[in-house]
Amino acid sequence: MLTMRFLKLIEGRGLVFLAVLTGLMLLVPIGNLAFPPGSPFHVSTGTVVLLGKYLTYAMLAVALDLAWGYCGILSLGHGAFFALGGYAMGMYLMRQIGTRGVYGHPVLPDFMVFLNYKELPMTWWGFDFFPYAMMMVLLAPGLLAFVFGWLAFRSRVTGVYLSIITQALTYALFLAFFRNDMGFGGNNGLTDFKDILGFNVQAQGTRVTLFVLTCLALMGTFIVARVIVSSTYGKVLIAIRDAESRTRFLGYRVEHYKLVVFVLSAMIAGVAGALYVPQVGIINPSEFSPANSIEAVVWVAVGGRGTLVGAALGAFVVNYMKTFFTTGWLASYWLFALGGLFVLVTLAMPKGILGLYDQLRGKFSKPATEPGREAA
Amino acid sequence: MRILALLRGIGLALCLALVALPAAAQDARPLPDEIVTRFLADSFGDTEAAIGAVAASGAPQAADMLQALGDRRLFISASAKGLFYRDGAGKGFDARTGQPADVPADASAVRLNNRLRGVVQAALGTLTLLSPDPVQRLRAAESVFKSRDPAALPAIEQALARETNARIRNVFEEARAAIIIADTKAPEASRMAAASRIAETGDQDGLALLRQLSAQATGNLKSVIESSIQTIERRQQIRQAGQTVWFGISLGSVLLLAAIGLAITFGVMGVINMAHGEMVMIGAYVTFMTQEVFRARFPHLLDWSLPIAIPLAFIITGLVGVLIERGVIRFLYGRPLETLLATFGVSLILQQAVRSWFGPTNREVSAPSYMSGSFEFIGLQITYGRLWIVVFTLVVFFALLLLLKATPLGLQMRAVTQNRRMAASMGIRTRFVDAMTFGLGSGIAGIAGVALSQIDNVSPNLGQNYIIDSFMVVVFGGVGNLWGTLISAFTLGIANKLLEPFAGAVLGKIIILVLLILFIQKRPRGLFALKGRAVEQ
Amino acid sequence: MSTQTPGAGLTSAILYLDGVSVSFDGFKAIRGLSLTLEQGEMRAIIGPNGAGKTTMMDIITGKTRPDAGDVLFDGGRIDLTRYDEAAIAELGIGRKFQKPTVFESHSVADNVLLALKGRRGPFSALFGARNRVKPDEIDAILDKVRLLKHRARPAGDLSHGQKQWLEIAMLLAQDPKLLLVDEPVAGMTDAETEATAELLKEINRDHSVIVVEHDMHFVRALQCKVTCLHEGSVLSEGTIDAVASDKRVIEVYLGR
Ligand SMILES: Nc1ncnc2c1ncn2[C@@H]1O[C@H](COP(=O)(O)OP(=O)(O)O)[C@@H](O)[C@H]1O
C-alpha cells in the first residue's frame, strides 16, 4: 500500500532517475576502490570528484526548478544561495586546519593572520563545531531567502522584475565577498582545506564517501521535491505560476506559498554548495558571479523545467559539455556553445530535452494528435 | 594656497595676458652708483640703507641680489670697486648691471648681522610683491600671508595701491588682513575687521590661521574670529558638496548613457535585453577601430575619429540590434523570462566573438585633445572629458526624446507598444517598427560605448560592468518613462558619490544596490510608474 | 461608528456600497456609486461598455482600492477596503472573471479541488486535509456544470463556454456567501445561456449573487432586480421592465 503510494508519487521517470542514481552510487565507488588503475572498470578519483561536482550542480538545478519550473519564480540568485552554503562549509573546513596553516596560528585562518586580524570575527564563531556549521549551511541561504522573499513577494514583485532584483542581490553579494574586510578571505576565498570530521579531504576514501553522500542527498532532494509538487501545495504553486492573481481571488496567500518554496529551494541550494566545497577544495567570491546563477537557469531549461528530473539531467548534460569543451582545443568555443544553447533552448525546445523526448515519442506511438487539444 | 593651483588650472597664458600689462615696462636698468658705494662702505648702517635702495630701485636683478646677500653670496671687491654676486649655482654676476661677470679674487662677502638679515627678508618680500611677474607677486603675497611679518605691512600696502588685477588684489588683501589680525599690538577694531576680511574669501590657510588665533583671542575679537571660522567652514562645505554633486552628475551621466538604450528596449518595448551591455561594448570597439584607421591613414585628423565613431557605432550596433531582434527576440514577444535567457545567450556569443577577434586584453582608445585637461569653475575641479560626456549624454537624451515625441517613427513606436493589434489594423508595419525600435535602442547603446571608451577599459567585459546598473536605473526610474530614467540616473550617481567618502567605492555601491532592492519592494514600478491596466499584464 | 464594525447597525445588507469613487490617472471610472444587496438576493447589473461594472467588482474583491466611499460586507460588519484579495476571498466573496481564467495546466478536477472550501495556508496544503479530499465531492460539483466527463482533461483544452462553466464550478466549490459573476454567458449558445441562468438561480437559493451581463434575454431569465450603471454610477434600478423602459437607459444604450 505504502510502496504503491510511493511509486505513484515518484512516477516512472522519477523511478528511472532514482535507479540511475543508485547505480552510480554503487558502481562508481566499486570502480574506484575495487578495480586497480589500468583496469577497464576503474573509475579514477578525478572522475569521482567530477561526477560528485555534477551531482551538486544537479541538486542546485532541482532546487531552482522547484521555484522556477513550478512556481514561476525565475531566481537569478540561486548561485548565491549555493555559494553561501559553500562558504558555511568552507568556514568549518578552515577552522579544521588548526595549526597546520602556513602561519601555524591555532585559531585564525592564514588569511586573517596575513591581514593582521587580532581575533576571530564574530561571524566565524562556532564554525569549528560541525553541527553549527551545518545549521548555518541551511540558515544562511534560508534566512537571506526569507528576508528577501518576504519583502519581494509581499510587494508583489514578479516576473522579470523579480529576476532583475535577485540578480542585483547576487551582484551585491559578489562585490561584498571580494572585500577583504568582510572577513571571508576576500579575493582568494577559502581553500587549502585539511580534513573534514577528522578525515583527510584529499584521501580517496573521503572523496568516495562524499560522492556517495552527494548521491544520497540528491535522491533525498528529489523525493522531497516530488512529495511537495504532488501535494496540493504543489498544485497551488502551479496555479500561481499560471494565473497568480486568480489564485489570490480563490483565497490563497500567494506570498506565503512563494516564500515557503523560495526558502526551501534556497536551503537545498545551500546544501548543494556545502557538498560542493569539500569535493572541489575551494570556495571563492566568483561563485557569486551573476553569470553563474543564470547558467544554473539554463541547466534547468535545457533539461526541461517543471519536471525535476529534467533539471538534474540538464545540469549533467551542460556541465559534461562544459568539461568536454574547456579541457580540449575547443576551449575558446565554449562560450559560443553555451550562448548558442541558451538561444536554442528558448527558441526551439521550450520544454527542454524531456519535452523533446515526449514529443518524439508521442509522434511515433500515437500518429494522430489528440482530438480537441489545441495550443494553449 | 588654493588660489595658485587655481591659476595654474585656468591656464597660465590667459593669466599672464591679463596681468602682465601694467607692470610690463621694466627692462635692464643699472643700479645707481650710490648703492654700490654704500655697500662698499661695509658698515651695517650703510648696508641697511643700501638694501632699502636696492629694493626700491626696481632693477630686475634686485631680487637675485638680495637673495644672494641673505645667503652671503654678495661680494664687494675693493680692487674692482665693484659689487658682485653669485647665483645659487655659483655663476658670477656684476651686481650693478646684472650681467654675467667674473667675481674678482679679492672679493669678500658683505657682512650681515641678525637685524640686517630681517631687513633683507622684508626687502625681498617687498621686492617680489612689486615684481612685474604676476606669479611672483602671488607667491610673495602667499609667503607674507604665511609669515604674517608686520614688517611687510608697508610693502603690502604699497603693492595693493599699485595692483590692478582683481585676483591678486584679493590675495594681497588677505595677506594684509593676516598680518593685522596676527599682530597683537594692532587695535582690536582693525583686528576684527581683518578677521571678517579673511572670512570673506579665505580657505584652508585662513581657517588654520583663525583657529590658531581663536585660542588666544578674548572678548569681542574671539567671537568675531569664531564666526569667521564658521563662515569659512560653511563655504568649504558648500564647495565640497558642489564637487561631490559634480562627480555624481558625471557618474549619473555615465549611468544614463548606459541606460538610455535600455529605457527604449526594456522601458518602451518591454524586452529584457541582457545583451544590452554588449551593444555598449561593440560601440566601444567601433571607436577603437575608427581610431586605429585614423591613426594609420590620417594621423593629423586623429581628433576627428571620435565624432566620426559616433554615427558609425550607432549604425553598426543598430544593425546588430536589428539582427538580434529579427533572429531571436521576435519569436519571444510576450515571454519576458525566455527573452532574458535567450539574450543572455546572445551576450555570451557576442563577448566571445569580440574576444576571439580582438583578444581578451584591454584596448587603448586615446582621448582627443579637446577632451584632455581640466579647469576650475567656482572652485570646482572639472575635467574636459567628463564635461563632454555630461553634455553629450544630455544631447543624446533630448534628441531621443524629440525623436519619440515628434517624428512619425516615434509615434508609430508608441502606437505599436501600446496596442499592437490596433496599430497593425491601422496600417502600421508592426514588425518593421519592432525591428526599428530595437535597432534604435541598440544603436544608442553603441553611442554610449563611444563615450564610455573614454573612461573605461575597452575590453570584451566592458558591457558586463554596466548591465546590472542599467537595469537598476531603468527600474528605479519607472519603466516606460524616459524622464524617470534621467532623474533616476542622476539620483543614483549623486547618491553613490555621497556615500563614497564614508563607505568607500565598493561598499557604497553595495549599499546603493541594497537600497534599490528595498526601494523596489516599496514601489515595484519605480519612481515614476505608469498606472493602469496596460501594465498589469 | 466604531472602527471595528464600521457599519454595524447601518445596514443588514450582505453588500453595501455607498458613495464609492475611484479614478485612474485622473479618469473617473466610478463616481459616487451606491448599491445595496440584501442577504440571499440576486442582482443583475447591466450597462454599456466602460460603465464601470468590472471595476466595481475589482473594488469589492480588493483588487482596486476606492478613493472614497464605504464598501461594507455581511450586514455592515466588515469594511472590505481594509482587506486584500486573499482575505476577501476567505471572508466569503467569490468571483468569476469576465475573461475566463482557469488554471490551464491543471486538470478540470484539480481546478475544482483548488477552489474547494477549506484552509488555505501553505502548510495545510502540504500536509493537511486538502490532500485527502474525496473525489465524490468534486465529481458532484462537476456534474452540476456538466463537466464530469472532462474531469481529467487539462483545463486549458476546454472550449470558451466550458471554461466559463468551470469557473462557475469553482465558485460552487468555494461556497462563498456572495458570488460576483462577470459576463458568464459570453460565447455561449442560447441553450447554454438558458442552462446557465437556471444554474445561477439554483445557486441563488442559498447564496447572494451579483451577475453582470449584457445579454437582455439572459437577464430577463434571471427574474431579479436590475441595476443599470452608466459612467460609474447608478442610472436606473428596478425590475427588468422598468429599467428597460427608462428613457435615460434607452438613451445610453442607443448612444444619443
Ligand atoms: N486598472 C485600470 N486602469 C486604468 N483604467 C481602468 C482600470 N480599470 C478600469 N479602467 C477604466 O475604467 C472604465 C470602466 O471599465 P470597466 O469597469 O472594465 O467597464 P465595464 O463596465 O465594461 O466592465 C474603463 O474606461 C476602463 O478603461
Ligand SMILES: [Mg+2]
Ligand atoms: Mg467589464
